[in-house]
């Protein structure tokens with residue numbers, strides 16, 4: 136028997152880094168001490184009070200049933216209060232919020248509700264790969280918006296042609312940004328909303344890193360823009376904020392029809408989030424936020440430690456006050472993959488080549504600050520011995 140993958144699976148971009156995986160395995164087999172700054176997964180544990188809330192809720196039989204599709208009222212209310220407190224935005228929990236099994240799930244499913252085959256979706260690159268794959272699974276056509284250093288890694292959406300805009304349904308944005316660490320301000324969001332209204336397209340904002348910041352000003356939400364609820368939906372995650380990547384909890388909030396469409400898709404695919412996990416999410420969002428601020432300060436310190444080594448190696452860093460990524464520009468002519476391979480061979484440091492996030496990431500690499508300071512100090516000293 137031979138089975139063939141569907142066209143939608145075959146349409147996915149190829150995995151670019153098989154050779155790098157071999158290099159890593161080879162270096163590891165040699166017994167070299169590897170410092171893995173590759174994956175974007177926080178290294179620290181979930182705060183104890185959140186774990187305790189899960190333990191209590193898991194023992195309660197009320198939570199052993201199917202949850203409601205869109206989320207427990209208590210969780211939706213918590214999100215409403217969070218938006219009010221954090222952003223001064225008023226939402227209706229029943230109509231404008233939906234729980235997600237991690238925000239990746241929502242991001243991947245959302246186009247199924249609003250993209251017909253052949254419709255265009257504006258996708259930033261370099262970027263999180265799921266905007267692209269979700270579009271392809273819905274039969275849509277991704278139109279890539281390059282994020283360039285000269286624009287502060289923000290898309291020049293106004294430059295998209297009328298021809299493309301006539302077929303566009305969604306624009307994705309992601310700030311604070313993975314992989315570049317760039318932030319957005321209300322001015323940017325305001326222009327985006329105004330432009331989206333003119334073209335009648337949906338603004339979908341991925342805010343997974345909104346709380347990973349050590350700037351004086353907290354990162355704004357797209358929904359703070361007056362009138363944003365007419366065109367926008369925002370995807371949130373507890374994963375990065377509370378070191379809860381394995382727990383699978385997030386939410387979507389915004390325009391009622393957009394939430395309704397996403398909910399209809401989801402009710403045919405999944406059956407909601409385990410209530411005990413939602414209870415833990417409530418504890419996270421309503422509880423003491425000191426651990427979140429402490430993580431922000433820690434990422435800042437880690438960044439400074441690593442930056443010393445990068446600078447000593449003659450590499451240029453994009454300045455950032457958010458996320459746990461360091462986006463590094465390589466000297467002209469040096470390819471991302473070649474650099475990553477050399478770094479692994481000569482320093483035992485694992486990073487992600489920038490072109491893995493899209494063609495405009497070529498000539499960059501991403502370091503994730505997911506090791507403790509002493510390990511990063513070791514990484515910095517190994518880097519400082521290299522010259523590029």
Ligand SMILES: *Cc1c(COP(=O)(O)O)cnc(C)c1O
Nearest residue numbers: 237238239263313343372374385
């Ligand atoms: C980690 C990440 C997510 C997804 O997180 P979940 O664990 O699925 O909530 C979404 N967007 C970006 C840019 C991320 O880096």
